[in-house]
Amino acid sequence: MLPELKQADLIELLNKMLLVRRWEERLIRLAAEGPSFGHYHVYVGQETIGIPALFALRPTDLVFPTHRNHGYLLGRGADPGRLMAEILGKESGLNQGKAGTLHASAPELGIPHTSAIVGGIVPIAAGAALAAQVKGSDQVTVAVFGDGAMEEGATFEALNIASLWKVPVVFLCENNTDEALGAAAGGYPKSVTAARDLGDIARAVGVPTLVVDGTDAGGVHSAMNEAVSRARNSGGPTFLEARVSRWPGSNPLWPELPGGEMELRYVEEPEAAPEQLRRWYSEKDGLLRYLREILSHGVMGKNDVEELDAKIHAQVEDAVRFAADSPYPPPGSAYLDVFAGRS
Numbered sequence: 001m002l003p004e005l006k007q008a009d010l011i012e013l014l015n016k017m018l019l020v021r022r023w024e025e026r027l028i029r030l031a032a033e034g035p036s037f038g039h040y041h042v043y044v045g046q047e048t049i050g051i052p053a054l055f056a057l058r059p060t061d062l063v064f065p066t067h068r069n070h071g072y073l074l075g076r077g078a079d080p081g082r083l084m085a086e087i088l089g090k091e092s093g094l095n096q097g098k099a100g101t102l103h104a105s106a107p108e109l110g111i112p113h114t115s116a117i118v119g120g121i122v123p124i125a126a127g128a129a130l131a132a133q134v135k136g137s138d139q140v141t142v143a144v145f146g147d148g149a150m151e152e153g154a155t156f157e158a159l160n161i162a163s164l165w166k167v168p169v170v171f172l173c174e175n176n177t178d179e180a181l182g183a184a185a186g187g188y189p190k191s192v193t194a195a196r197d198l199g200d201i202a203r204a205v206g207v208p209t210l211v212v213d214g215t216d217a218g219g220v221h222s223a224m225n226e227a228v229s230r231a232r233n234s235g236g237p238t239f240l241e242a243r244v245s246r247w248p249g250s251n252p253l254w255p256e257l258p259g260g261e262m263e264l265r266y267v268e269e270p271e272a273a274p275e276q277l278r279r280w281y282s283e284k285d286g287l288l289r290y291l292r293e294i295l296s297h298g299v300m301g302k303n304d305v306e307e308l309d310a311k312i313h314a315q316v317e318d319a320v321r322f323a324a325d326s327p328y329p330p331p332g333s334a335y336l337d338v339f340a341g342r343s
């Protein structure tokens with residue numbers, strides 16, 4: 001379903017999701033072409049979680065993402081060129097090329113930190129939420145993490161303390177196990193966690209839970225609104241699990257583009273996609289689902305979507321050029337910002 005937002009916001013939602021998709025597709029191609037690269041993971045296939053979730057927040061709310069953070073950074077307005085430059089280790093990067101994807105941050109956009117340590121971001125986010133509570137502000141903090149974080153002790157401890165102290169935090173779990181859509185029927189891999197339903201872990205310590213289909217932008221937005229409103233009104237944390245299937249190109253070592261870029265014609269003709277991706281594009285890609293919803297509700301016409309896509313492609317090419325043309329940091333800058341503040 002479409003999120004309950006006005007038309008301009010529905011279009012902006014598509015703009016952001018398409019930007020994330022096209023930017024990451026280009027990043028994968030750039031990495032394959034061979035300049036030296038820091039490691040990175042992609043958010044392809046999960047755009048309909050992060051972007052609608054951000055639309056339920058105020059700009060002053062905080063988001064702490066995990067290793068799949070490009071969607072959150074671009075979604076909050078990070079410059080696509082500076083984010084690309086960051087991954088290339090360039091001086092013009094978001095964090096002067098010192099963070100790469102895995103630790104990229106944009107405090108000015110309410111993303112104070114990324115942690116690539118599985119589960120590592122969860123207590124940090126809960127701590128930031130606690131700070132807001134202590135200060136008496138109505139700021140909400142979101143901890144974003146994958147299903148893998150549910151195996152970590154730190155996650156359990158953060159859920160427990162947040163529940164006890166009614167900390168204003170949303171625990172947003174992006175469950176992209178292949179079995180995820182069948183998880184209601186016990187699809188989570190038995191080899192890694194004894195819980196058959198990840199929500200059981202949160203409910204065990206009194207944290208209310210919500211489950212949504214992560215390809216449903218409207219469902220994610222409305223569940224996120226509920227969780228954010230609970231946190232903002234002193235009701236404490238929520239565990240929100242968004243289930244998606246893992247994108248076939250999401251190779252844990254180096255992401256790939258099996259079958260090339262997503263083509264807009266797959267909206268109407270998913271059977272035109274390469275065979276191994278037909279099921280993905282017809283049933284599992286949230287972005288295509290959103291595009292179908294936008295078109296069928298007349299929010300945009302086909303031509304408008306094509307124009308937007310062309311504009312985004314050009315924006316991404318500008319970003320690549322900016323990053324490629326930027327210099328590497330001078331070696332002496334390795335000693336700067338090691339401790340808080342510049343010396």
Ligand SMILES: Cc1ncc(C[n+]2csc(CCOP(=O)(O)OP(=O)(O)O)c2C)c(N)n1
Pocket residue numbers: 067068116117118119145146147148149176
């Ligand atoms: C504590 C820790 N153990 C192992 C790793 C290596 N590692 C990086 S990503 C990853 C998988 C994480 O799975 P999940 O949180 O479900 O996210 P996904 O990549 O599936 O989106 C692992 C094991 C790590 N970064 N941190």
